[in-house]
Amino acid sequence: MKIAIVRERADGETRVAATPETVTKLIGLGATVSIERGAGAAARFPDADYQKAGAALGSAAETVKDADIVLTVRRPGVDVLIGANAGALVIGSMDPYGNESEIESLGKAGFTAIAMEFMPRITRAQVMDILSSQANLAGYQAVLDAAVAFDRAMPMMMTAAGTVRPAKTFVMGAGVAGLQAIATAKRLGAVVSATDVRAAAGEQVESLGAKFIMTDALKDASGSGGYARELTEAEKAAQAELTASHISKQDIVITTALIPGRPAPKLVTAAMVESMQPGSVIVDLAAERGGNVELTKPGEVYTTANGVTIIGYKNVPARLATSASQLFARNLVAFLETMFDKKTKAFAVNWDDELVKATVLTKDGAIVHPNIKVAA
Numbered sequence: 001m002k003i004a005i006v007r008e009r010a011d012g013e014t015r016v017a018a019t020p021e022t023v024t025k026l027i028g029l030g031a032t033v034s035i036e037r038g039a040g041a042a043a044r045f046p047d048a049d050y051q052k053a054g055a056a057l058g059s060a061a062e063t064v065k066d067a068d069i070v071l072t073v074r075r076p077g078v079d080v081l082i083g084a085n086a087g088a089l090v091i092g093s094m095d096p097y098g099n100e101s102e103i104e105s106l107g108k109a110g111f112t113a114i115a116m117e118f119m120p121r122i123t124r125a126q127v128m129d130i131l132s133s134q135a136n137l138a139g140y141q142a143v144l145d146a147a148v149a150f151d152r153a154m155p156m157m158m159t160a161a162g163t164v165r166p167a168k169t170f171v172m173g174a175g176v177a178g179l180q181a182i183a184t185a186k187r188l189g190a191v192v193s194a195t196d197v198r199a200a201a202g203e204q205v206e207s208l209g210a211k212f213i214m215t216d217a218l219k220d221a222s223g224s225g226g227y228a229r230e231l232t233e234a235e236k237a238a239q240a241e242l243t244a245s246h247i248s249k250q251d252i253v254i255t256t257a258l259i260p261g262r263p264a265p266k267l268v269t270a271a272m273v274e275s276m277q278p279g280s281v282i283v284d285l286a287a288e289r290g291g292n293v294e295l296t297k298p299g300e301v302y303t304t305a306n307g308v309t310i311i312g313y314k315n316v317p318a319r320l321a322t323s324a325s326q327l328f329a330r331n332l333v334a335f336l337e338t339m340f341d342k343k344t345k346a347f348a349v350n351w352d353d354e355l356v357k358a359t360v361l362t363k364d365g366a367i368v369h370p371n372i373k374v375a376a
């Protein structure tokens, strides 16, 4: 049973799917582990540490040769996987929506692609939830990025030369990333308000000491699995009215709103950005999915004509490569632990396990996941 980890090839990807710590754990499960030379370099895990942990180092081709499992942060191309065993599990974030033909290619090449982002949000799988682990870090980093771009202080400061007022920070979307952003902004001393379309988020926002803002027109837009549903046109209009009146008074806006499988909802219009004061900062954590802000340029940081800096980094967890890799790699190990027998160390996938059923995209040469459809 060989587990392989190759260097991530996506532009700007600094994370790695295994750390020396998780290599030790994988070997403890009964596997041998191979890792491509330099795979952990961008996340500051040197080759020597992987070797000490018991991994074999090699080229990409040597690493995947005869592998039964390939662990990855982002979906690899088939070219990287050539040489792995037929039916090998390729486990990582697969970003399947909009990339159905790439998923199909993995299937046709005989690989079993497993999308960690489809992990059900049930108690047993919390430890395997890459969306949560990465969103937590992204929410934190978003506030730091905002603070650095903001040319005033975040906390209230009483000095002999006078008082600096605290920054008003508004967080849109109070899921995992948003709640972490609220907590971080509070720790930096900002005055924080937040909104969400799920009524349950209100209590969580308030428990962090922030003010929850929601229009009466929108009672609750909870969808399935703890996620939000898309708003109706009337609800969108009510939300936009509320946002417009609130946002013009904010110094920092952090947007995190997402709806599973859909482009990010547009919450902040160009007119709303224009209503903000020069020097204000917006961080759009939804940039990778098109952005919550009309003026976001995904992947870019720029300042608008009226002096508002819009930060649209596409892969914020990669800005915290070490921590993000540590958590991601542990999420993967936790999932793999369910596939190894603790006593005999035998490896066997239980295809009927709800975690496996929810995450397997391809098997035996074809797409098997009901949500992934390839256009004929």
Ligand code: NAD
Pocket (backbone or CB within 6 Å): 120, 121, 122, 123, 125, 126, 129, 131, 132, 135, 172, 173, 174, 175, 176, 177, 178, 195, 196, 197, 198, 201, 225, 226, 227, 228, 231, 256, 257, 258, 259, 260, 265, 267
């Ligand atoms: P997400 O990344 O899909 O979305 C981020 C937030 O944006 C959500 O809170 C969502 O309600 C909000 N949103 C969507 N449309 C919006 C709009 N038009 N305006 C404002 N906000 C909007 O969600 P997430 O962060 O992954 O988490 C969603 C929920 O799932 C949270 O309640 C979280 O606590 C829960 N959760 C549960 C588990 C578990 O039980 N294992 C694990 C992780 C998260």
